[in-house]
Amino acid sequence: MTELGAKQASPGSAHRLERFNRIVLPHLDAAYNYARWLTRNGQDAEDVAHEAMLRALQFFDSFNREQVRPWLLAIVRNTFYTWLKKNRPLELAESLNDDSIPASLQDDPSHAAILNADRRVLSDAIERLPREYREAVILREMEEMSYQEIAAALEIPVGTVMSRLARARRKLTEAIAGGQSRDVYERKR
Amino acid sequence: MSMSVNDSCRPQMVQAYADGQLSAAEALVIESHLKxxxxxxxxxxxxxxxxxxxxxxxxxxxxxxxxxxxxAMALAAQAPIPACAALPPTPRPRQAHAWRSVALAASAFFAVVLSAAIAVRFNPVGRNEILHDVIQSHMRSLILNHLADVPSTDQHTVKPWFNGKIDFSPPVRDLAASGFALSGGRVDVVDNRVVAALVYRRRRHYINLFVWPSxxxxxxxxxxxxRGYNVIHWNRSGMSYWAVSDLNRPELEQFVSLLNRTAQP
Structure with a gap:
């Protein structure tokens, strides 16, 4: 019986990998889900998440004390932008005017439509959101991260997190209500 | 700029309230406003x-x-373990040396014939080569997402599938009841011979079990x-078995003992 692996690995790096597997790897779902909504494509998401996890291992020494998920998702995000620059440079240019008017409370949010929205409608509405709004929604609604954690992952101030969330939700509400009224119109025709 | 309903409306605070992001004191203020x-x-x-x-x-x-x-494969590759090729050879020289003393007594011609025979018959011939092959084959099956040519959890589907594809009938056992689910089989090549590869799954881990007559x-x-893979090799009832997986050692050993327990005598 031979057991070469454990003896030949240097204790420091074996320990490092073991720590990485224990601390970071459990967040692979979060990394993939985030990459999936950023790339809007399963195969690309796998590539981005894979690359991000390897980068995370590379930067693991500099990781300390912070919350793991925001730290990891910030790496996923940076990996995504590197990937975007290389693979879809035109999309990179689509920028967000963050000075747009804040969401109005006067308009009817029509939450009946929201409650009735199905998965497809919701999914499409989220995919069509501008990237900066989309990622705020993903981190808040799917990862259930706090404003502070989202701010850390996106590397923006908490106030900006709040305004992006507000605009993202307003756009989603509009898209869902719009989608449903268009459906009604098409059926009547 | 502000489009709120009146001066006391604070939309972002309402949002933060609905998101559960306010302190208790802040939440009270918003609750009374919502009323x-x-x-x-x-x-x-x-x-x-x-x-x-x-x-x-x-x-x-x-x-x-x-x-x-x-x-898992990429992370295993990061582990500072040398590749198979860089490993020291198996105990072949020592056995050869033991036999060489006998051979020395005989004629030089006889020695050559004898050591050739030993190399073929008794030594762990090219064990490192086989080890290298089965790990490569295991990795390839995962990378190419080509685990099984006959994806089936039914041993009575998998076993007959090998008929006519290889010149022996590998023992196929489903160990699903013990947590090792059979997930299929394929024909593979190890050490330049055609072998049966049976695929088992434990949680998210795959086990490739390579079988050939020996x-x-x-x-x-x-x-x-x-490189992070555990390999167990044994011979039994005229078959050579190589189990390869990223599964931990105790569980892979459990798999092997289950296989041997259920194997026909």
Whole structure:
């Protein structure tokens, strides 16, 4: 019986990998889900998440004390932008005017439509959101991260997190209500 | 700039309230405002409806198994363990040396013939080469997502599938009841011979079990760890078995003992 692996690995790096597997790897779902909504494509998401996890291992020494998920998702995000620059440079240019008017409370949010929205409608509405709004929604609604954690992952101030969330939700509400009224119109025709 | 309903409306605070992001004191202030402001309480309800709809719609994309395997492989490769090729050879020289003393007594011609015979018959011939091959084959089956040519959990489907494809009939046992589910089989090439590869699954781990006929002594067992993969080799009832997996050693050993327990005598 031979057991070469454990003896030949240097204790420091074996320990490092073991720590990485224990601390970071459990967040692979979060990394993939985030990459999936950023790339809007399963195969690309796998590539981005894979690359991000390897980068995370590379930067693991500099990781300390912070919350793991925001730290990891910030790496996923940076990996995504590197990937975007290389693979879809035109999309990179689509920028967000963050000075747009804040969401109005006067308009009817029509939450009946929201409650009735199905998965497809919701999914499409989220995919069509501008990237900066989309990622705020993903981190808040799917990862259930706090404003502070989202701010850390996106590397923006908490106030900006709040305004992006507000605009993202307003756009989603509009898209869902719009989608449903268009459906009604098409059926009547 | 402000489009709020009145001066006391603070839309972002209402949002933060609905998101559960306010301190208790802040929450109290917003709650009392919501009681008197229809617009803000409607906004709060709408936001919660949206959150509820997203939460209930199963929009979360979990990492696919393929990504997990690919990553496990890449991470294992990061471990500072030398590749198979760089490993010291198996105990072949020592055995050869023992026999050489006998051979020296005989003629030089006889010695050559004898050591050639020993190399073929008794030595762990090219054990490192086989080890290298089975690990490569295991990795290839995962990377190419080509685990099984006959994807089936039914041993009575998998076993007959090999008929006519290889010149022996590998023992196929389903160990699903013990947590090792048979997931299929394929024909592979190891050490330049056509072999049967049976695929088992334990949680998210795959086990490739390579089987081929061999007349090596049944007792010879061999275990190794290479690049994060555990390998167990044994011979039994005229078959050579090589089990390869990223599964931990105790569980892989359990798998092997289960296989041997259920194997026909």
């Amino acid at each position: 008197i402001c229809a617009a803000c309480s409607e906004a709060c309800r709408a936001q919660r409806a949206l959150s509820g709809a997203i939460g209930a719609s199963d929009l979360y994309h979990k990492a696919p198994d393929r990504l997990r395997q690919r990553l 007349d090596d002594a049944p007792a010879s067992e061999f275990t190794a760890t290479r």
